[in-house]
Amino acid sequence: MNAHVLRIEDVRSETGASIKLHKVTRSFGSLRVLEGIELSIEPGSFVAIVGQSGSGKSTLLRIIAGLDAEHGGSVLIERNKSPAVARIMYQEPRLLPWATVIGNVAMGLGPEVESRTALTRARRALDAVGLGDRAADWPAILSGGQKQRVALARALVSKPDLLVLDEPLGALDALTRIGMQSLLEQVWRDEGFTALLVTHDVTEALTLADRIVLIEDGRIALDIDVPFARPRRRGAVQFGALEEQLLSTLLKSSPRTEEYVI
Amino acid sequence: MNTLALAHSKDKHSQRNDKRVSSVIVPGSFASLKRFVPLLVPLVILSTWQAASSGGALSSTILPAPLDVARAFIRLVLSGELAENAAVSFLRAVSGLLLGGTIAFLLGLSNGLSRLSAQATDTTIQMIRNIPNLALIPLVILWFGIGEGAKLFLVSLGVFFPIYINTFHGIRTVDPHLLEMARSYGYRGFALFQRVILPGALPSIFVGLRYALGIMWLTLIVAETIAAQSGLGYMAMSAREFMQTDVVVLAILIYALLGKAADLLVRGFESLTLSWHPAYAKGVRP
Numbered sequence: 001m002n003a004h005v006l007r008i009e010d011v012r013s014e015t016g017a018s019i020k021l022h023k024v025t026r027s028f029g030s031l032r033v034l035e036g037i038e039l040s041i042e043p044g045s046f047v048a049i050v051g052q053s054g055s056g057k058s059t060l061l062r063i064i065a066g067l068d069a070e071h072g073g074s075v076l077i078e079r080n081k082s083p084a085v086a087r088i089m090y091q092e093p094r095l096l097p098w099a100t101v102i103g104n105v106a107m108g109l110g111p112e113v114e115s116r117t118a119l120t121r122a123r124r125a126l127d128a129v130g131l132g133d134r135a136a137d138w139p140a141i142l143s144g145g146q147k148q149r150v151a152l153a154r155a156l157v158s159k160p161d162l163l164v165l166d167e168p169l170g171a172l173d174a175l176t177r178i179g180m181q182s183l184l185e186q187v188w189r190d191e192g193f194t195a196l197l198v199t200h201d202v203t204e205a206l207t208l209a210d211r212i213v214l215i216e217d218g219r220i221a222l223d224i225d226v227p228f229a230r231p232r233r234r235g236a237v238q239f240g241a242l243e244e245q246l247l248s249t250l251l252k253s254s255p256r257t258e259e260y261v262i
Numbered sequence: 263m264n265t266l267a268l269a270h271s272k273d274k275h276s277q278r279n280d281k282r283v284s285s286v287i288v289p290g291s292f293a294s295l296k297r298f299v300p301l302l303v304p305l306v307i308l309s310t311w312q313a314a315s316s317g318g319a320l321s322s323t324i325l326p327a328p329l330d331v332a333r334a335f336i337r338l339v340l341s342g343e344l345a346e347n348a349a350v351s352f353l354r355a356v357s358g359l360l361l362g363g364t365i366a367f368l369l370g371l372s373n374g375l376s377r378l379s380a381q382a383t384d385t386t387i388q389m390i391r392n393i394p395n396l397a398l399i400p401l402v403i404l405w406f407g408i409g410e411g412a413k414l415f416l417v418s419l420g421v422f423f424p425i426y427i428n429t430f431h432g433i434r435t436v437d438p439h440l441l442e443m444a445r446s447y448g449y450r451g452f453a454l455f456q457r458v459i460l461p462g463a464l465p466s467i468f469v470g471l472r473y474a475l476g477i478m479w480l481t482l483i484v485a486e487t488i489a490a491q492s493g494l495g496y497m498a499m500s501a502r503e504f505m506q507t508d509v510v511v512l513a514i515l516i517y518a519l520l521g522k523a524a525d526l527l528v529r530g531f532e533s534l535t536l537s538w539h540p541a542y543a544k545g546v547r548p
Contacts, residue, residue, distance in 0.1 A: 065446070066446070067442065067446060087446075088446055090439070090443065092439060094439050094440055094442075094443040096440060096444075096457070096458065096461070097538050097539070098461040098462075098464075098536075098538040098539075099457075099538075107444070107447060107449075107457070108447055109447075110447050110448035110449070111448060111449050111450075111453035111457075112448070138537075138538045140538065140539075140540045154447075
């Protein structure tokens with residue numbers, strides 16, 4: 001048991017990407033969304049970024065994922081001193097409706113990989129998310145949770161060093177969400193990539209992350225470690241103090257509600 | 263009171279049961295006949311029409327009897343005249359569709375994919391689009407005479423606009439989320455076009471093609487009626503000069519059949535290439 005855990009730790013330090021952000025800024029016109037973000041993330045760790053809507057957390061995520069090049073400052077994502085492979089999972093599954101489930105997963109390997117190899121690897125990734133028997137189906141007939149699992153398989157099939165998750169569970173119902181959380185945790189432990197999860201759900205962040213970074217008005221307002229042993233039980237009592245701290249910081253920054261008068 | 267209510271409800275129940283039994287029997291025995299319901303109205307019209315013609319209420323110079331039309335059909339098939347004219351028209355329609363459709367598709371692609379190309383040509387195309395293509399017939403006759411060039415030009419021009427507009431629109435409205443996703447996985451250029459842009463634009467392109475097929479027949483028949491020496495339109499027009507109303511009606515019926523055949527063909531293509539689309543999936547398509 002111990003040896004097994006050790007092996008996972010080894011793999012993790014080998015495969016995960018490290019992230020170093022220095023003075024990262026981003027403006028849309030005159031609106032400054034991010035102001036001088038300094039952030040350093042260890043290889044193989046699971047970091048959650050929480051914040052209110054409009055706090056700049058999704059913008060930060062898009063910059064790290066390489067989807068937004070119009071920023072200031074420097075972003076360094078590397079594994080063993082060489083450029084790392086980053087994959088993103090979006091809030092929507094973004095599956096091609098005209099490709100079968102397995103075709104969508106194989107797409108995650110990029111256009112260069114030969115199709116037979118791609119299909120073999122895609123089948124393995126589909127099996128890993130428990131959808132091996134749906135390979136030939138069209139995405140249109142899958143449920144929301146199944147679609148997100150296909151999207152997860154597509155992100156994982158290329159063995160990324162960094163997986164960036166932009167509220168991928170936001171649109172799922174409560175039960176499916178819990179199932180997806182444990183699946184995410186399991187693949188993260190098995191594959192050893194660095195995971196960066198944007199969420200507005202404090203409980204989700206506490207269940208999954210090693211570290212929680214709270215963004216407020218384009219700055220890092222709080223950066224705390226989550227020291228609890230895994231696997232964690234959702235909503236465990238020990239979360240209480242941290243949850244209170246996170247929520248009070250989040251709520252403090254929300255605009256004061258006017259007294260309700262009719 | 264209680265027993266009465268019980269008896270009453272029992273009665274109701276058995277009544278409902280009877281109803282259910284009868285409603286199971288009725289559609290069962292008529293199921294095969296139900297298929298012919300859509301044919302009922304045409305059959306009534308045809309027989310009324312035949313009766314009116316035979317009884318002398320309808321002059322054959324206004325509308326020939328259905329049987330006369332059928333006889334004209336047999337006569338023209340046997341003489342080979344029908345096959346010859348239909349082949350000429352078909353060839354004109356297809357070559358016009360291929361020529362105009364190819365240019366429209368390529369321009370739609372180029373304008374959908376490149377802002378510069380769209381800025382350079384789209385305004386001009388939209389201006390020309392608003393001219394009814396049949397208004398050009400006098401000019402076209404001056405340019406090409408009544409040779410094949412005139413028909414090819416008019417049909418190509420007619421099918422151009424629906425295919426151009428729907429290709430352009432289809433490409434521009436491909437989900438930007440999917441494009442961003444595919445780019446993040448390294449898809450660029452032709453790979454991106456083949457995997458995401460073209461399949462995404464295909465439903466819209468098919469809509470354009472179906473419109474184009476309608477316009478193709480319309481333009482061709484008008485062009486053949488006015489300026490031609492062969493083809494279905496010419497056949498109908500020369501029949502009018504000899505008061506052969508049966509041939510005129512036959513030609514009109516053939517147009518209807520050709521239009522239906524073209525539409526069926528595109529539907530076949532659609533169900534082949536769009537089987538992923540919930541609206542075109544098996545059994546759901548109207």
